[in-house]
């Protein structure tokens with residue numbers, strides 16, 4: 001007997017799909033099973049769990065046995081209708097299946113931020129400190145929030161990591177971000193092979209991000225009008241200009257003053273390298289974070305100031321989410337399959353069977 005795991009297209013569609021085979025005699029019967037367990041009320045969760053009958057597979061088996069069809073084996077296509085929607089493999093009512101899937105994905109993603117992304121971006125010792133003692137500075141009194149130091153400076157470090165060109169397919173061309181990778185529309189030949197952007201065991205090394213060095217690729221210095229809208233000044237076409245302007249507009253503290261507040265080892269004038277360009281004032285926080293990453297961490301990761309802002313906010317926001325794995329089960333570890341001993345982002349992006 002052939003069974004559909006889940007029939008979401010309905011009995012008529014399934015029957016029609018098999019009609020040619022039935023007509024040819026290759027398929028003798030198509031049965032569509034429904035039951036009280038699968039009526040729309042129970043799918044919506046309006047029937048108490050104890051009134052729900054056995055698992056869908058048992059419904060199917062019983063039906064086949066009572067109707068004598070089990071003996072006909074391969075002659076029968078059995079399409080399980082709503083009972084299958086009602087249960088997951090773990091026999092959870094369907095509303096739990098969705099909650100469960102959502103929570104599993106969220107927890108895996110949160111776990112990757114804490115255990116893969118942050119250690120690479122800010123260093124393991126800071127992440128260990130956060131796990132032991134929690135954030136020292138990011139301590140919202142009421143609701144969690146995103147501080148302007150994060151949104152308008154530190155987390156914009158990513159603008160310095162963008163490459164001028166990206167290869168999306170192993171044999172495809174290296175494409176500029178603009179205009180090739182911009183906007184919404186048919187994907188066409190721009191389908192992304194994620195193993196070219198994230199290291200996947202068994203695949204060649206992915207394209208590296210640009211070092212965090214305080215420079216931006218040309219495509220971000222000359223943003224297209226589709227991104228910026230009409231601008232009076234050409235400086236507004238530069239993402240660097242916009243990042244600096246935004247920091248000024250929100251009245252961000254300078255990099256030096258944040259370093260002092262955090263007790264960090266502040267960058268020297270030589271390390272900042274701005275005096276030779278005639279800049280005498282303190283350093284805009286965004287630029288400070290980029291210079292710090294470059295001169296203190298060779299552009300591979302954030303330094304003391306940038307790392308602390310980013311890590312405290314991301315770790316803090318996850319910890320303050322009452323549904324997060326950090327809040328509910330801090331020792332939880334990923335349950336989805338991993339290629340290596342440690343689960344990684346590539347396991348989420350490039351499922352093993354597609355690798």
Ligand code: HEM
Pocket residue numbers: 150151152155156157158159161162177220227239242243246
């Ligand atoms: C091709 C890649 C990217 C482009 C074209 C881009 C472009 C932009 C633009 C135009 C803005 C608004 C700027 C303004 O007027 O204030 C912005 C904001 C921002 N970007 Fe990017 N960005 C890119 C990648 C990234 C990456 C990789 C990160 C972080 C890792 C990042 C973090 C941010 C943040 C935190 C903001 C501020 C968001 C907010 O306050 O709501 N961006 N980006």
